[in-house]
Amino acid sequence: MFLSTLEIQNIIEHSFLPAVCTCSMEADQSLTIRVCDCMTGKVDLVATHVPVWTLDSPHAIASLVADMRQEIEAHKGIHPPFYR
Template structure:
């Protein structure tokens, strides 16, 4: 099953709610994904060179979204530990 680029971007962006997520297709056909906190606007993560050709199914996208969410949470945990 092949999804269009717009479908992939839409699924990723909606999966990150309530955070603000934008996906941009780059010239090399990879994605840049930017996730910001919806309340503060603070950038939580920027993922570059995400290979869109590896996102062939909803499962592939779900794995990517879970990985991004895990990285954001890990960064938050490190930041809160350093602030203590």
């Protein structure tokens, strides 16, 4: 199955809703994917040099999104201690 770069970008961007996700194609034919919190605008994750040629199926895209979500959640779980 062959998906166009625009289709891949659209699928990835919509997969992170309600977060704001933007994908941009780099000169080396890789993607830079930036995910930001929709309420604060804080950048949750930036993935660079994602090889677009490896995203050749819905499963490959879903795996990438799942890995990125896991990374975001892992970093959100790190909070300073809460003092009362």
